[in-house]
Amino acid sequence: MKPTIYLGIWMDHSSANCMLINGVKLHSTLVLSEFTHQMRTESYTHGEKSMHNKEQQMTSKFFKEISEIILKADKILLFGPTDAKQELWNHLRDDHHFDEKKFAT
Numbered sequence: 692m693k694p695t696i697y698l699g700i701w702m703d704h705s706s707a708n709c710m711l712i713n714g715v716k717l718h719s720t721l722v723l724s725e726f727t728h729q730m731r732t733e734s735y736t737h738g739e740k741s742m743h744n745k746e747q748q749m750t751s752k753f754f755k756e757i758s759e760i761i762l763k764a765d766k767i768l769l770f771g772p773t774d775a776k777q778e779l780w781n782h783l784r785d786d787h788h789f790d791e792k793k794f795a796t
Contacts, residue, residue, distance in 0.1 A: 694713065694714050695765045695766060696711065696712070696713050696763060696764045696765050696766075697711070697712040697764060697765070697766050697767075697768075698710065698711050698712070698760065698761060698763070698764035698766070698767045698768070699712075699767075699768045699770070700757065700760075700761075700767065700768070700769050700770070700771075700776070700779075701770055701771050702757070702769065702770075702771040702773075702775050702776055702779065703771050703772055703773045703775050704724060704726075704750075704773055704775045705723065705724050706721060706722065706723050706724065707721070707722040707753075707757050707775075708720075708721055709721075709722060709757065709760045711760065711763060711764060720760060722753065722756045722757055722760070723753075724749060724750070724753040725749045725752065725753070726745070726746050726749035726750060726753070750778070751782075754778075754779055754782045754783075757779060758782075758783060758786075758788075758789075761783070761789065761792065762788060762789075764792070765792065765793065766792070766793045766795075767792055767793065767794050767795070768794075768795050768796070769794065769795070769796045770796065776796055777796070780794065780796070
């Protein structure tokens with residue numbers, strides 16, 4: 692029987708600190724969102740729809756990078772100060788690659 696691999700992800704909308712625990716080894720990865728406050732401010736000059744589309748694209752890329760790390764784990768804990776963890780969960784729950792994963796928040 693293979694050992695259980697645990698993953699803790701502390702995240703907000705700008706970054707995700709991923710800590711993968713495999714036995715006694717700890718691997719830490721920082722994933723940064725490309726959508727910054729400066730981009731949000733600049734995109735207001737191009738209109739709200741443009742800003743919203745750009746934010747959705749960047750957030751989707753951010754969640755995809757985190758998803759690749761989640762695939763390596765069996766049990767995942769999502770935590771952090773914002774509702775980014777719930778948004779990530781909503782993004783993952785319809786993907787059948789994550790059906791066997793155990794999530795907690």
